[in-house]
Amino acid sequence: MNKDPSEKEYKIKVGAKTKTVQVDYLARVEGEGAFTVKTHGNVVDEVRLNIFEPPRFFEGFMQGRNLAEAPDIAARICGICPVAYQISALNAMEQALGVQVPEYIHQLRRLIYCGEWIESHGLHVYMLHAPDFLGYQDAILMSKDFPEEVKRGLRLKKAGNELIRMLGGREVHPINMKVGGFYQLPKKQELLSLVNVMKQALLDAQATVRWVNTLPFPKLERSYEFVSMTHPDEYPMGRGTVVSTSGITTTAEEFENHFEEYHVRHSTALQSRMIKKGAYLLGPMARYNLNGKQLSPSARSLVQEIGFEEYCVNPFRSIIIRSLELVHACEEALRLISCYDAERMPAFVPFEYKAAIGYGLSEAPRGLLYHRYTVDDQGLIVNAKIAAPTSQNQKTIEEDLFDFVSQNISLPDTELTWRCEQAIRNYDPCISCSTHFLKLQRIHE
Amino acid sequence: MNDAVVVGIGNAYRSDDGAGWAVVDALQKTYSKNVAYKKLGGDVAQLLDIFSKFSIVYLVDACCSDRESWRRFDVSESDLFMKETLTSSHGFGVSQAIALAKNLDLMPKKIIIYAIFGKRFIMGDCMSSSVADAIPHVVAALIKELDICTKRELRIT
Numbered sequence: 309m310n311k312d313p314s315e316k317e318y319k320i321k322v323g324a325k326t327k328t329v330q331v332d333y334l335a336r337v338e339g340e341g342a343f344t345v346k347t348h349g350n351v352v353d354e355v356r357l358n359i360f361e362p363p364r365f366f367e368g369f370m371q372g373r374n375l376a377e378a379p380d381i382a383a384r385i386c387g388i389c390p391v392a393y394q395i396s397a398l399n400a401m402e403q404a405l406g407v408q409v410p411e412y413i414h415q416l417r418r419l420i421y422c423g424e425w426i427e428s429h430g431l432h433v434y435m436l437h438a439p440d441f442l443g444y445q446d447a448i449l450m451s452k453d454f455p456e457e458v459k460r461g462l463r464l465k466k467a468g469n470e471l472i473r474m475l476g477g478r479e480v481h482p483i484n485m486k487v488g489g490f491y492q493l494p495k496k497q498e499l500l501s502l503v504n505v506m507k508q509a510l511l512d513a514q515a516t517v518r519w520v521n522t523l524p525f526p527k528l529e530r531s532y533e534f535v536s537m538t539h540p541d542e543y544p545m546g547r548g549t550v551v552s553t554s555g556i557t558t559t560a561e562e563f564e565n566h567f568e569e570y571h572v573r574h575s576t577a578l579q580s581r582m583i584k585k586g587a588y589l590l591g592p593m594a595r596y597n598l599n600g601k602q603l604s605p606s607a608r609s610l611v612q613e614i615g616f617e618e619y620c621v622n623p624f625r626s627i628i629i630r631s632l633e634l635v636h637a638c639e640e641a642l643r644l645i646s647c648y649d650a651e652r653m654p655a656f657v658p659f660e661y662k663a664a665i666g667y668g669l670s671e672a673p674r675g676l677l678y679h680r681y682t683v684d685d686q687g688l689i690v691n692a693k694i695a696a697p698t699s700q701n702q703k704t705i706e707e708d709l710f711d712f713v714s715q716n717i718s719l720p721d722t723e724l725t726w727r728c729e730q731a732i733r734n735y736d737p738c739i740s741c742s743t744h745f746l747k748l749q750r751i752h753e
Numbered sequence: 754m755n756d757a758v759v760v761g762i763g764n765a766y767r768s769d770d771g772a773g774w775a776v777v778d779a780l781q782k783t784y785s786k787n788v789a790y791k792k793l794g795g796d797v798a799q800l801l802d803i804f805s806k807f808s809i810v811y812l813v814d815a816c817c818s819d820r821e822s823w824r825r826f827d828v829s830e831s832d833l834f835m836k837e838t839l840t841s842s843h844g845f846g847v848s849q850a851i852a853l854a855k856n857l858d859l860m861p862k863k864i865i866i867y868a869i870f871g872k873r874f875i876m877g878d879c880m881s882s883s884v885a886d887a888i889p890h891v892v893a894a895l896i897k898e899l900d901i902c903t904k905r906e907l908r909i910t
Contacts, residue, residue, distance in 0.1 A: 435845075448849060451856040459857055466798050480794065 343728065345713050352717075355710040357702050357732070359575040367692040375401050375661075375683045376487050382679070382694065383481050386738060388431070390481045391424040391472065392672030393694075395546045396679040399560070401487045404666025404683055405659045412650035413489045413657075414547065419499075419644040420475040420482065421545050421670070425637040426509060427468025427479075428673035429592075429630045432736045433516060434461025437627055440730035441523040457519060460512045464634065467509035471641060474502060489656030499645045506642050513634035514610060520631050521614045525624045526727055528712050532621060532704065533582060534594035535567075537671050543602040543636055544595055546670045551598055552588065560667035563678050569695060580700040587703035590675025591735060592629040593620055604639035607632045623708055623734040630736070661687035672697050674736050698737045705735055757902055758789040758807040759895065760800075762814040762847060769871025769884045772815040776867070779892045788899055800850035801859055808862045809902060811895060814847055815884065818870040823887045825894065828864040865898070867891050 330344045346353040366385055370378060379397040383390035395417055435447040444450040451458040469479040475494060476482020484491050539548030550558045558566050569578040582588045597619050616628060668679040675697030682690040708731050716724060761777035763770040774792045781790050793799050804810060828851055854860045869891060873881045
């Protein structure tokens, strides 16, 4: 087991009281987690994001399966972002086999990825995160006072789902992508049937940016190591290389030379760190800060209209960036639909098995998703490694909590807990399946 | 707005949770009068969409309970479904969809829930015997109710 080298950084003076802030069950996140903040005297002793959901062993049970099954098995890891798991797996397998897919396949994959960003971001912004800012326990209570906004969020989620269904055969765990391409390409007319839906979605996304920009944002500014993909021709989604704030430029193949996973006692999910540097941040804020100029014209224009910073370091404001990415994904989807002319082209590139290692990356809604597979010459998977964005973000989430609690230790317990949860939800963490009851334990010694 | 829809909710690979779909499958084979059928996993956005398109919605869903067999609930006669609060995206379900529909003014004229009381919600396609026994009774009750509903609609038209 590796020891976290930066644990000592958690010793900061915060005041005279001693207490433990403990949330036993974290709500409005995808999964089962909790967090604990312990202070002693005037020092924050410890911050733990505790992921206690049992390990799911996907990497283990892919061993011995045919490589063609990997994208669909990996998709089952998440019901919110299955396309991300498919694309990263496809990228890895195609790299292993030396398959070069044509540009129209890339574009169609980007289109289905837009659908996923729209449904995932729409869900998170309106149903999971906005209630935090407005003081509601949940979106149902919020809908009494903000019915039009909640309807807008539901329309966005539905639009994203329709795009995924059209290209993937169904909206959750789509089944139409395969190594080398697609099982079946859509007809132009089928895609055109979505234009009105996507035009409305674009209007809704633009309204979302204007709305979230009016929310009250807690103060927290930190110096992050942002990591995201980058591509010379497009805002990163399904292809490209990796860049970071401190100047790392790398590829999927070299990813593990720069980033490593390690185990901490309080989490069943491995944490990640940049080798010799520590925590790093993935997701919308990283993508925007490293690639913001490549957002679509409407999204760029909204950046100007609302006067949004070109480089954002307040994680609470990531809801604005997520909304800008909604605009980008809707506009990009419309562009891709209008450009599509490949319905008579081959749906996939044939391939032959060979023993190799394949590395794949893509930008899931929550951030960079890394896959590595070793396959043999019979097309069987020898081993697999998957690093999900939430597991990579865990350490940064803990550091955010540490700083936030340090700066706000005088807040009443209820508000402090509320804000800590909100800070965790800045990352749209996907731990999968959670409920909404909280137990705050404050221990004065 | 169309007329009536029967919506089976659940997962055929989760033992008793497949009850809603099994009812829809059985009903579709025997009853085809002016009724639409849907099978859903329980997604709230899809449910709200259905609420906005049909005037009478029959939801058939398995639920955890120590009770045996099944029970019919008329949502308009109960505030039971307003007491639930939203938890996470994985917590979106029937009660949350109904609560949201009420707040968003998306309720159909009527929502009837046929709840089939299950015991086993584990991986697999084998239902417990009490759930399997309940399915033909729920189908029969729905046919009776749909017949009355269809005749009423015909009289109106």
